[in-house]
């Protein structure tokens with residue numbers, strides 16, 4: 001046997017060849033971007049699986065001529081094509097959203113340099129050829145806060161992992177943020193045991209890690225019962241603790257790439273239970289993006305269905321009817337409402353598509369809350385496979401695929417969600433004992449938040465006995481101990497089966513009111529406060545919107561639309577009188593508007609005759625409202641305790657008459 005070439009010499013040749021291969025791969029990448037530019041002009045889909053099949057089949061054949069096996073060629077080219085498709089997508093996405101184009105992105109992520117989130121974020125920036133300014137955060141809330149406040153352009157949140165499943169905390173954070181999902185990215189998570197140079201697995205006594213890697217490597221860790229586990233807030237913190245320690249018996253779980261940033265060595269690889277261990281991150285930003293139709297898109301939405309049996313099935317049937325594929329369904333409890341769930345859906349569809357738009361409209365009609373969290377390009381590139389026969393046959397020519405025309409036009413934008421064309425059946429809001437709409441008549445007492453707790457139980461009991469189902473508390477800002485008194489009075493109300501509604505007279509009261517009330521009343525004075533309307537529109541609780549004494553029906557409906565457009569479909573209207581020429585102080589009950597709104601809208605409408613009536617006319621006004629098919633009555637009590645009994649008697653009498 002002849003003496004082989006010197007090792008060094010061969011390695012030099014390989015090094016030179018690899019250099020050429022890299023230059024060729026870079027050249028291929030650039031050509032692929034040229035292809036994206038052409039596709040932008042003649043509006044073709046980015047992915048062309050037919051072209052990919054032909055290309056693979058040809059390469060397999062040519063490879064065979066060189067002695068390269070088909071499996072090797074296919075897996076190599078699947079990676080190359082994935083990179084090529086994702087680069088094209090990133091390019092077109094950037095072109096479609098020019099205002100998001102920057103030289104540098106500031107990215108908020110969990111942990112510090114070297115964490116998996118950091119690696120995902122750097123990959124995202126690399127693909128877009130922008131510099132990354134990194135902003136390490138200690139929690140998911142901090143990430144969201146950094147983006148909401150404008151300190152960061154994007155936030156990276158890990159949403160699921162192939163070994164440990166969904167990351168619940170992130171879903172919970174999404175329920176309350178105003179941010180939109182604008183992207184997703186998946187990274188390979190190669191867990192290693194990282195230690196100081198020279199340490200061995202045998203020496204390790206303590207392992208620092210984030211809870212996620214601990215659960216993803218549970219099998220490996222249980223085979224090492226001698227390891228003491230120390231939980232850290234991120235993998236970066238775990239690596240940092242090992243770097244800072246002088247002890248060679250400590251190790252961290254993290255990626256080899258991240259470990260290198262902390263001068264740590266991977267002393268054991270592939271710790272994850274699953275061979276394929278990947279994490280998917282979502283990218284959040286302040287502004288939603290538009291996804292060009294040429295790109296595969298995903299839309300994520302959250303919804304709360306009614307609690308009727310089959311409510312979720314009904315919602316899913318809407319998706320089926322519109323041919324929308326759901327790639328993920330997740331449910332999370334709604335804080336403060338035990339046993340009620342918020343559903344998270346990933347749909348393989350573009351938000352601007354006509355099927356998607358009409359499905360959303362239908363869902364709005366049958367859900368209690370629905371909100372689109374974002375529409376973004378789907379980054380899962382399913383590898384193209386070749387059939388056995390294709391592995392043998394060389395294709396003729398590349399078939400030109402006609403791009404589908406831009407059929408998906410946005411549905412008309414002047415559609416009113418409150419209107420009967422949107423929903424024919426009358427809406428009903430039900431909350432414990434209180435049911436309003438669709439034939440159910442509600443009786444609500446409006447009182448000032450009481451101050452003396454000794455009388456709370458007595459007051460609640462009398463209101464219940466008089467026929468009320470709910471109590472609206474007003475005057476939060478007039479009290480220093482408002483929260484304390486609400487909590488105490490709420491207890492008494494619940495004891496007697498009364499729902500607690502809190503009146504929001506000022507925007508600052510919203511937080512407290514939403515926390516403690518099961519319903520909210522937005523007073524007429526706030527009817528045109530758009531910022532407040534938008535906030536209550538993103539809440540998942542019923543809201544009563546009172547008409548402003550100076551507002552026309554049109555303006556009133558426009559205010560209601562603001563709430564509905566934000567997702568909250570549990571809306572009740574309330575007519576409390578308008579200013580007329582007959583009296584500059586006392587409003588007049590606008591019963592004509594009640595009839596008009598009932599004709600136009602599916603929303604339930606209450607009447608509060610209290611401001612427009614005297615004790616002698618209150619009964620007549622109430623009866624008139626009921627006869628004109630109002631869905632309930634709000635009756636005010638004055639704040640003085642002395643008159644309470646007399647007021648209660650008259651109001652009890654009215655309710656008895658109305659319920660007869």
Ligand SMILES: C=C(O[C@@H]1C=C(C(=O)O)C=C[C@H]1O)C(=O)O
Nearest residue numbers: 032035046047048051052081084
């Ligand atoms: C480059 C193209 O776009 C995509 C990427 C391909 C590739 O990298 O070879 C092939 C087909 C498309 O899915 C193309 O259409 O030619």
